[in-house]
Amino acid sequence: MTARNAPQGPAARRDWLEALLVEEATQGLCADQADELDRLARECGLSEDERQVWQHTAAVCELAFASERLAGPTGSSTTAATDDVVAFPSSLDLRLQQLAASAAQQRPVDGSRPDDGDAGSGGRVLDFAPSTRPSTDAATAAEPSRFSKPAEPFVGDPASSPGSALAWTIAAAASLMCAAAIWWGIEARTAGAGTTSTDGTVDLASAGDAITVELAATQDPAAGGGATGTVRWSPGLQTGVMRISGLAINDPEVWQYQLWIFDATRDERYPVDGGVFDIPRSGIVEIPIEAKIEVGKPILFAITVERPGGVVVSDRERIVLAAQSV
Amino acid sequence: MSEVEQREEGQAELTVLQRVAAGDANAFQECIDRYKGLIWWLARKWTSGAGEDAEDVVQEIFVDLWKSAAKFDPSRASESTFVSMISRRRLIDRHRRTSRRPVEEAIDPLFGLTGLKAESVEAGAEIAFARRAMRGLSKEERETLELSVHVGMSHSEIADYLEMPLGSVKTYIRRALAKVRGQLEADGVSQESAP
The missing domain is CATH 1.10.10.10 (Winged helix-like DNA-binding domain superfamily/Winged helix DNA-binding domain)
Incomplete structure (x- = not known):
């Protein structure tokens, strides 16, 4: 059923709302359905608790089925599988250990969850970072939904970042900018390329504090030798926009572009994920920047070519555009 | 210890997710140890069964859990259910994006269960x-x-x-x-x- 032929009576709308909630809980919703669910939820005064109860029930049922399987035909024992050690990948174990090590030095922020903005980022694991902000989102407590606010960054996996050890060492003695540039191996290419202007061509409403930096192309084939662009970023609004021309049109099923923002207030080894985007056509393409975490002081913007959905930590194999803001 | 004291002590005890939310440095490792089998099992069902996809999504789910820990309310759901809810959302989202079918083996009733610790389900x-x-x-x-x-x-x-x-x-x-x-x-x- 679509919005076009949606039931109009209150009871029918409520019925349809419930159908959408079941869909959401069992197989997910497409964008149109999600919008419709949002609308109906507002119209019907659906609380967050009501909204997630179907997801809760589906999760319980999934565990109940698993529990039945574990119990076996007799239903008498659940211990057989307990000691059955699965071939849990050692590589994943290592990744999780590193995740735990990073988390041990940080603190979750207000229980937020990657929202739909993250949904477009495919397989990325978002970065997170410490924050002192208290939990205030009582209305969405225990709500693992798309209504959640963007999350604070999580520090990625240093060991999985080729060259990060070198960058870490260098960073101890070098300036943040140098460390960031070396981490990316692009210091020679970006030196002098990025210039901050005050009269950027990108219109960022209500952004009196916005800075504009010019992107410089690398020798990567996707940059075509002449790609250009600007990044306009407002620290106050925590939003920005890129205007790019000359980058190769990408097939999102094959590869995508990903923006990285180096933040002077954060660990220079772990640039902020600025989002995955596509270049669907030639000419100037305007791309909003959706940094999932707060960017304190951006000092370097870089665009890489990554697999569909983006990555957690870039191997920096293909950097197409970069710009310094300081 | 009196019954009241025991109850108060019990109430004072925090779940592992609550301790994650409270900033307990060791809690997230405990969370991983406790739920990695469950999440791995879920991830294998919803991805290609193993490999990088499954590993990536397990890591993503743990990051989601870390971020969502403060939202866990033990009066509304068990911790394993909350973990499953977070996992399912991520997995369904990912599945819809990639348009991949769950693995055929998932129809096998014992698929993946060898990695699932009973206590992570039964709680x-x-x-x-x-x-x-x-x-x-x-x-x-x-x-x-x-x-x-x-x-x-x-x-x-x-x-x-x-x-x-x-x-x-x-x-x-x-x-x-x-x-x-x-x-x-x-x-x-x-x-x-x-x-």
């Missing part, structure tokens, strides 16, 4: 209540529900698999979930009501 009275509620479902309700939430098939895949009209599949699944939900509510499922 919480709601699982027992749900199992009891599921016993009251009709054959069609139970079958469609299992194929949907346990095997991970889409409604249209279930319709094809069972050679059943799509509308009937949706009706059965919805009815089944509603029955389980109603039973859970009737049982007053929460940590406080845990036997």
